[in-house]
Amino acid sequence: MPKTLADRVRLDPGKPADLRDRDPADKLGLDEPTAAKRLQQCLARLDDLQYRLYAENTRSLLVVLQGMDTSGKDGTVRHVMSGLDPTGCRVTCFKAPSAEELDHDFLWRIHKAAPARGEIGVFNRSHYEDVLIARVRGLVPEKIWRARYEQINAFEKLLSDNGTVILKCFLHISRREQKERLLERLHDPRKAWKFSPQDIEERTRWPLYMDAYEDALAKCSSEHAPWHIIPADRKWVRNAVIAELLVGTLESMKLSLPKASFDVDAVKIPD
Amino acid sequence: MPKTLADRVRLDPGKPADLRDRDPADKLGLDEPTAAKRLQQCLARLDDLQYRLYAENTRSLLVVLQGMDTSGKDGTVRHVMSGLDPTGCRVTCFKAPSAEELDHDFLWRIHKAAPARGEIGVFNRSHYEDVLIARVRGLVPEKIWRARYEQINAFEKLLSDNGTVILKCFLHISRREQKERLLERLHDPRKAWKFSPQDIEERTRWPLYMDAYEDALAKCSSEHAPWHIIPADRKWVRNAVIAELLVGTLESMKLSLPKASFDVDAVKIPD
Numbered sequence: 295m296p297k298t299l300a301d302r303v304r305l306d307p308g309k310p311a312d313l314r315d316r317d318p319a320d321k322l323g324l325d326e327p328t329a330a331k332r333l334q335q336c337l338a339r340l341d342d343l344q345y346r347l348y349a350e351n352t353r354s355l356l357v358v359l360q361g362m363d364t365s366g367k368d369g370t371v372r373h374v375m376s377g378l379d380p381t382g383c384r385v386t387c388f389k390a391p392s393a394e395e396l397d398h399d400f401l402w403r404i405h406k407a408a409p410a411r412g413e414i415g416v417f418n419r420s421h422y423e424d425v426l427i428a429r430v431r432g433l434v435p436e437k438i439w440r441a442r443y444e445q446i447n448a449f450e451k452l453l454s455d456n457g458t459v460i461l462k463c464f465l466h467i468s469r470r471e472q473k474e475r476l477l478e479r480l481h482d483p484r485k486a487w488k489f490s491p492q493d494i495e496e497r498t499r500w501p502l503y504m505d506a507y508e509d510a511l512a513k514c515s516s517e518h519a520p521w522h523i524i525p526a527d528r529k530w531v532r533n534a535v536i537a538e539l540l541v542g543t544l545e546s547m548k549l550s551l552p553k554a555s556f557d558v559d560a561v562k563i564p565d
Numbered sequence: 566m567p568k569t570l571a572d573r574v575r576l577d578p579g580k581p582a583d584l585r586d587r588d589p590a591d592k593l594g595l596d597e598p599t600a601a602k603r604l605q606q607c608l609a610r611l612d613d614l615q616y617r618l619y620a621e622n623t624r625s626l627l628v629v630l631q632g633m634d635t636s637g638k639d640g641t642v643r644h645v646m647s648g649l650d651p652t653g654c655r656v657t658c659f660k661a662p663s664a665e666e667l668d669h670d671f672l673w674r675i676h677k678a679a680p681a682r683g684e685i686g687v688f689n690r691s692h693y694e695d696v697l698i699a700r701v702r703g704l705v706p707e708k709i710w711r712a713r714y715e716q717i718n719a720f721e722k723l724l725s726d727n728g729t730v731i732l733k734c735f736l737h738i739s740r741r742e743q744k745e746r747l748l749e750r751l752h753d754p755r756k757a758w759k760f761s762p763q764d765i766e767e768r769t770r771w772p773l774y775m776d777a778y779e780d781a782l783a784k785c786s787s788e789h790a791p792w793h794i795i796p797a798d799r800k801w802v803r804n805a806v807i808a809e810l811l812v813g814t815l816e817s818m819k820l821s822l823p824k825a826s827f828d829v830d831a832v833k834i835p836d
Contacts, residue, residue: 349758372650379643385652487620487823552758
């Protein structure tokens with residue numbers, strides 16, 4: 295059987311991430327018109343799947359998006375999730391933790407934002423920052439961040455055991471593509487507000503981030519919450535692959551509409 | 566100057582709501598193809614307006630949807646707001662308050678759900694339930710709910726003074742149309758899960774609810790947070806009018822993209 299797109303981008307548990315051997319510009323055998331068509335088909339399909347998830351009101355879906363600055367986390371939400379009914383979709387952007395959040399363990403604010411039954415939750419950045427920026431910038435001692443991989447796996451197992459299906463996507467862009475995108479941000483008046491001089495500082499730590507990502511991906515790709523490494527230099531590949539992953543994940547949940555718990559024919563509606 | 570749709574549905578401060586004199590099946594001079602076209606134009610326009618609101622990150626928009634069961638609150642979100650970028654749109658459905666919520670004043674849970682700067686917040690039901698169901702069902706003494714109109718006005722003034730623009734829509738359906746929709750819910754397998762026998766109980770209190778709505782609308786339609794009475798027996802009228810209200814409200818905010826706070830040409834992106 296030919297490998298599906300999902301198979302090709304999934305990082306099997308126990309395997310190394312080998313980011314340097316994966317081409318961020320990989321087209322995965324797609325061309326742009328085909329990808330656009332598949333994206334549209336997926337978006338149409340998502341409408342029904344989300345409706346069923348919401349109506350069933352038993353399980354939830356958590357989509358985790360990680361990637362370097364400009365890797366397309368915001369764009370993925372905008373282009374793949376804008377068709378969703380916002381009643382059942384909640385996006386949380388995790389920024390630097392607040393003083394109150396820092397007064398708790400690192401998963402406290404994450405747990406609060408977990409999707410409710412029936413919901414699709416999207417994390418734009420996530421608890422993985424606590425083994426990425428926290429490690430690269432030395433925000434906590436090594437002993438602390440080293441212990442977090444296991445804590446994350448246990449936390450994700452808890453969610454999974456309680457009905458939350460987890461889909462994790464790492465948007466893999468090349469250092470060269472990031473430069474192009476930062477330049478575009480700087481010089482496009484519609485995007486200039488997104489540029490932050492801190493982006494450049496982070497960029498200079500690129501190899502350290504790749505090391506941190508390789509560990510996070512390899513240590514936390516589990517059967518119940520596998521990582522997917524999305525070639526993201528081409529936005530049309532990224533969008534099509536993530537849309538297919540979303541549809542495939544929701545379809546695998548075999549969502550069904552609840553039946554009425556009472557005798558429908560016995561109900562009378564008074565005038 | 567001809568009245569806009571917004572003018573026609575706005576309840577001017579100090580005026581009575583007179584719900585019995587307003588036709589829920591009013592087409593407001595629209596026909597279905599024109600309304601569908603205007604809806605599409607509005608949705609396209611919303612994309613840019615939401616982007617600016619989010620980029621500006623200074624003000625927010627709060628949309629309050631109220632109406633009897635089946636009046637189309639969920640459908641409005643689904644059909645008018647599904648094109649929004651979910652990153653900047655947060656829908657809160659207010660159900661019966663939890664034990665913790667009941668241990669606070671009635672606006673506590675509402676305030677927590679207020680939209681952040683840059684966001685569009687949508688309340689599907691709201692603090693108005695505390696002068697509607699609370700009054701009709703006698704959940705609190707009259708003295709308590711009577712005091713709430715003023716408390717609501719002060720609360721909405723606070724939000725408004727702090728950058729939240731408030732758009733309140735009452736979805737006005739007829740008692741006859743509700744019966745049709747309840748029957749449809751019962752007998753359409755895709756909708757049966759939404760039916761609750763409690764809907765029938767509430768229906769029998771229709772006149773009491775109309776009285777409570779007339780008071781809520783008249784007492785709480787203010788310059789900073791006017792009510793709009795949307796003829797909602799025809800879904801295509803409802804969707805077109807609310808989409809135009811959304812666009813008109815966002816346009817009146819004169820949203821502009823922030824300029825870079827640094828010298829763009831002086832920034833160098835290292836390889």
